[in-house]
Amino acid sequence: MNNIFDVAYLIPLFPLLGFLINGLGRKLNSKRVTALVGSGTILLSFILSLMVFSAATKDGFSAQHLQYFTFISVGKLSIPFEFQIDQLTSIFLLIITGVGFLIHVYSTSYMKEEDNPGYARYFAYLNLFVFSMLLLVMGGNYVIMFMGWEGVGLCSYLLIGFWFKNTAFTNASKKAFIMNRIGDFGFILGIFWLIQAFGTTSYGTLFDTHGGVSLAAKGAPGVLTAISLLLFVGATGKSAQIPLYTWLPDAMAGPTPVSALIHAATMVTAGIYMIARSNIIYALSPLTMTVVAVIGTATAIFAAVIALRQNDIKKVLAYSTVSQLGYMFLGLGVGAFSASVFHVMTHAFFKALLFLGAGSVIHAMGGQQDINQMGGLGKKMKITYVTFFIACLAIAGIPPFAGFFSKDQILSAAYAANPLYYYLGVGGALLTAFYMFRLMALTFAGKFRGTEDQWHHVHESPSAITLALIALAILSALGGLVGIPEVFMDHGNKLDAFLSPVFSEAQKVLAVHPASSPQTEIAMMAISSLLIIVVSIWAWNKFRKFDGTVQEAGAFARAIQNKFYVDEIYEAVFVKPLKAFSGFLGNVVEKSGIDALVNAVGRGVNYSSRQIRLLQSGLVGNYILLMVAGLILLLIIQFFTK
């Protein structure tokens, strides 16, 4: 194998094969075989992804365009089935297959209680998801990306509603799909506009600068703004941003490893990937950049506030994910593309870890997810406790854990763009620290608040689970070191340097903000870190002593608990009126309008023919009379028309 890119198609092909084997053989395969096929295929893809990554780090590497066959070709429009592998793709490949593999391993144990066909169905869906996600990031044009985009949406739908006998779960899965489709509506219009403006959807044609200016950069500013806004609508759906975020908390109905893989580490970052991929279009649309930054900031804070008062361990993490995704969009909106990708990576580590840790806890608690009923679990679940703690440090942004570096990069870029973003971002980070350490304390510290039986049942999880936790904990602790700020170390930001070719044209376009002096930067970092540590300790101490008595909540707290009634508002403003309108169309317009009109015409014809029939009297005299009258009429008409 002299060129890894010749076999790059195997990376998505392995999971696809796994899907087919487990999907078609779900009645035959034993759990061992299923688990082996399910995880083994992802491991193979991971190994290939590592080889792709190492090839991409070599000097002189340039984006690889791999064409396979003509997918759609109509007139001048040609959409090949093609892959593009560049630095950005290779990072996502590692995240998807790496974290994906760990989650598959974890699942082999977590899903043990399913019967054989159910177990196989689970792994088949999970493999199909990885396949779609790989298609999404490897695709060489927007149509292939859209293919993966809808594919991951489908798998998300199937896995949220995995336990399909529960109607609440299938409601959640349906909601997720439909909310995503609302986003896709924008995405696909964006693609149509790209086709109309540039006649192509291929990245190679659109974004290659050939040493000069790329085709996309030559687009009219208004067109670029429209396209970027439409694509962003797609991103708000998939990546759960205001106003389309409400599906993600409900999506927690799925099995916990699914939440870790799809609803934390990979799928929900697809929107960030899409914008990073289209960076030049965004960089040339200042309006869109502002919209992205504002939506991102608003989502980061709004979701963090809601997370403050959630009591379901997975709901806290879900809102936290929405909030962290908001940070990534803030980064994109201020032009810090590589910082956002960096945060995608670190977030994949620590948020997957948090979810898997939560799964370990839920398992130990026999399905209980309410943190008010937990407490003191740290004593019995040492590995889960320690790894969860590391993840908390990472997400809170305490140095030197992974989240610190990536979040700091986003915030310092935000400061350069507009200090207001920075202050709001730091505020959100403090909220993050608070809700995370509240969660930690309520779960692992203090007294156990469940039943005697439950306490007896609590145990550390089996090795397939703890191994995945440990691996992710190491990544959450050390993963940030690939992006050390320049103020600490020259050429410390290896990731930024690695990704720079992908974003070079956008960086040229965006006015380079005057960097704040190293002293200010270090001071800002120190102050925000210090504040975060103080808040963390405060939250920890406050909730460590929680004894299970829930205090009467004030009006604002109740609003937070009820997620600001957003779901209810959507229901009242959109869903109900739409249903009423449809009912009106079906019952009134259709029945009493259109169909009634048709029937009336029918009756009219019927009636008049009955009347005309009377003329057929059988009297010859009458016929002659009518004939003469007709002839006279014809003559008159002819006379006047001449």
Place this chain on the structure above:
Amino acid sequence: MLGTYYTFPELLLWLPLLTGIILFFIKNTKAVKGVALAGSLLTLVVSVISLFYTDVAHHPEYLAYNNVSYVWMPYIGSSFSVGLDGMGFLLTFLVAFTFPLIIAFTHKEAYSHAGVYYGLLLLAQAGITGVFVATDALVFYFFWELALIPMYFLCSRWGGASRIRVTFKFFIYTFAGSLLMLIGILYVYLHTAPVTPQSDHSFYIKSFYNTTLSPAAQQGLFWLFFVAFAIKMPLFPFHSWQPDLYETAPDSSVMVLSGLMVKMGIFALIRWLLPVFPDAFGKYESLVVTLAVISILYGSLIAMVQSELRRIVAWSSIAHIGLMAAAIFARNNISLQGAMIEMLNHGINIIALWMVVDVIEKKTGIKKISELGGLASKAPGLATFFLIIVLANIALPLTNGFIGEFLMFSGLFEYNKILAAFACISVILSAVYMLNMVQKVFFGEAGPAIRDISVNLTGVQKLVLSVMVAAILILGIYPQPVLHLTENTVAAIMMNFK
């Protein structure tokens, strides 16, 4: 005889016609089903062989529609001429491909007077095929009616409750449309130039294309033809016969009706309306596209609040057909190619959808989705088939439904962004009603009504659905050969407008 491509349209026509006539005289039910299946399979074989000759459609000397021609009524300038171009290959294949599957899938059904039932069904096949191959306006009109009449008898004799009223309305409605078209055909005919010395005028398609009609005449004629086709498709506001009929029509008939017969209207727009009245087409295109977009949204919205399986499918079909009409009237390369491939895909997808709906309805005896539920745990295989078919119907990428919708929306977007955006709302709405249906029928706990019923598919039914699903996936992953097939037809249309 095989091997010379110009015999294909004839064979595709005579085989079902002959089989149909023979069936009327067979009494034994088993034999009837066997002969019907054999006849339709033979037609499929011919159609598949014909696909190896589709390349001739791309030869420059191949003049589309000019293949076989018999003297029929020379004194009025009509000859029995049939032929195939890319679009013809595509649609005759759709008919030939789905007919044996439909017959095989419903092989367990007991129809009274099976010979008559299947005889009529195959006559309808011949009629539909005839519409797709006719290259003479009178022949076209003849087959247009030949397709309608057996369908009327099938639905009125073997249909469900209130079938008489519903089918009568269907018949009168579409027949009225046909008469308008006949008047239009005669008018155009009187303005054609002679082809043969025996007659002053000609019904030949090329003569129709070459008439020079005044803009005013075109505008009037446009509506005569358009209304006939719009009723057949059906397009808002000419659709009101359709949901009722789809609700009561017997299983295999509704598949033929919704999957194949509605294509006659769309096909006719492309073959007989667009090239004959180009000026009027240009004048009214924005009006019709608007009407079609209303059709899309109207159908989708009403589908959302339907409570019965059959009505959901019926209304969703109105939305899909609306999109095809919009794409044809948007009249650019992309949208027309999209409409072409969608004719094939929509046929496959809606027939597959009827198949699973039919199984559910027959096995459980339930029509309302709210009374179903929990079928996925009883029949996981059926649930898988159903889900894939639904996904194709909501145009998920990698299914065949995506290709057509993507191209049609894309072409529509090129035509008018605002209208395309409105039409695209159906992408959301279709997910709403389709997934709601999936949830209500398959998910949840099995209710008392279906707890004790077996919903297993027979081996043949599994095979048929597997073929359908394979078609959905293959056409979704590698649609290029089909797009290539209709390239020349589209190019010819676009030439007319330059």
